[in-house]
Amino acid sequence: DAGVTQSPTHLIKTRGQHVTLRCSPISGHKSVSWYQQVLGQGPQFIFQYYEKEERGRGNFPDRFSARQFPNYSSELNVNALLLGDSALYLCASSLTGLGANVLTFGAGSRLTVL
Amino acid sequence: DAKTTQPPSMDCAEGRAANLPCNHSTISGNEYVYWYRQIHSQGPQYIIHGLKNNETNEMASLIITEDRKSSTLILPHATLRDTAVYYCIVRFNAGNMLTFGGGTRLMVKP
Numbered sequence: 001d002a003g004v005t006q007s008p009t010h011l012i013k014t015r016g017q018h019v020t021l022r023c024s025p026i027s028g029h030k031s032v033s034w035y036q037q038v039l040g041q042g043p044q045f046i047f048q049y050y051e052k053e054e055r056g057r058g059n060f061p062d063r064f065s066a067r068q069f070p071n072y073s074s075e076l077n078v079n080a081l082l083l084g085d086s087a088l089y090l091c092a093s094s095l096t097g098l099g100a101n102v103l104t105f106g107a108g109s110r111l112t113v114l
Numbered sequence: 115d116a117k118t119t120q121p122p123s124m125d126c127a128e129g130r131a132a133n134l135p136c137n138h139s140t141i142s143g144n145e146y147v148y149w150y151r152q153i154h155s156q157g158p159q160y161i162i163h164g165l166k167n168n169e170t171n172e173m174a175s176l177i178i179t180e181d182r183k184s185s186t187l188i189l190p191h192a193t194l195r196d197t198a199v200y201y202c203i204v205r206f207n208a209g210n211m212l213t214f215g216g217g218t219r220l221m222v223k224p
Contacts, residue, residue, distance in 0.1 A: 004157070033210040042201060042214030043158065056211050090157050094210055101210055105157030 002026070004093050004106035012112045013081050021076045021109045025093030031055070032074040033103065034066055035090040043090055049074055050097025078111075086113045118202045123219040126196075132189040134218050136202030139183045145206055147178060149187045151198040152217070158201065161187065192222045 005024045013019050025032050031050040035043035048056035049068035063079045072093075078085055088110050092103040119137040126132040138147065148163040162169055162176045164185075169176045175188040189196055201217040 031210060035212075042199075042217055043212070045211045045213070048210040058211070092157070092210065097210060102160050102163070103158075103210055103212065104160065107155075107157050 004091055004104055006089075006091050006106040006109050008109055009107070010110045010112075012114060014114050015081055015083060017081050017113075018077065018079050019081060019111060021078075021089050021091075021111075023074045023076070023091030023093075023106060025072050025074070025091075026104055029093035029095055029104070030072050031094045031097035031101070032068055032072065033092045033094075034074070034076045035092065035105075036060070037088040037090060037108070038084075039087070046076070048097060055097045081113045083113050086111060118204055118215050120200075120202050120215065120218045122216060123221070125221050125223055126189075126192045128194060128222055128224050129191055132192040132196065132220055132222070134187040134189075134200050134202075134220065135184065136187070137184045138202070138204045141182050141204050145204050147176065147182075147185050148203040148205060148212070149174070149176065149200065150203065150212075150214075151196075151200045153195075153198040158214075161200075192220075194222050194224065196220065197222045 007022045033048040034046040037043040045058040047066045052068045066076045068074045088108040090108045092105045094101040094103050149161040150158040152158045164176045178185045199217040199219050201214050
């Protein structure tokens with residue numbers, strides 16, 4: 001079975017641009033979460049979506065947004081990119097967004113902002 | 115979620131047991147202890163979790179003290195492929211928000 005797939009794997013943007021990152025969860029998983037990992041630090045929670053509704057939001061500015069589609073895939077959008085947005089963006093899926101959850105992470109999308 | 119404290123780095127000889135400690139002195143009664151690891155340039159990988167009883171699976175064992183204020187992850191026979199950053203996370207079993215700290219960088223040496 002395919003794991004959590006993310007695209008693109010690497011991308012380079014310039015300050016002020018916009019980026020869209022995509023995530024396909026494991027088949028049967030209905031919840032997707034997004035994390036940002038800056039070099040040298042642990043991942044930081046950005047969003048959780050379950051059944052197409054936002055179920056949790058971390059301490060990130062409104063430039064960050066996300067959505068979940070009927071097939072449970074998800075997009076993370078970041079507007080007006082800053083140099084500090086350079087990071088590994090991780091998507092994780094789980095069966096549900098409630099109760100006991102084991103998260104399965106994808107390999108991430110590495111964003112470099114110049 | 116309760117805060118955790120882990121040593122920043124540890125070494126282990128290949129084939130020996132790796133014992134990774136974690137302190138979580140402010141854990142509440144219904145918070146679980148989860149362990150994930152992250153091998154360089156990959157996403158975090160789930161290892162094991164527990165509430166108060168010791169747990170074992172094909173990857174590792176989790177020993178939680180009786181007062182639940184600390185735990186130890188045991189990799190019984192460490193291999194070079196176990197070199198990674200290991201994160202101890204304490205959380206309620208609701209939602210998908212994991213709070214990662216700095217983790218322990220485990221270096222398995224031949």
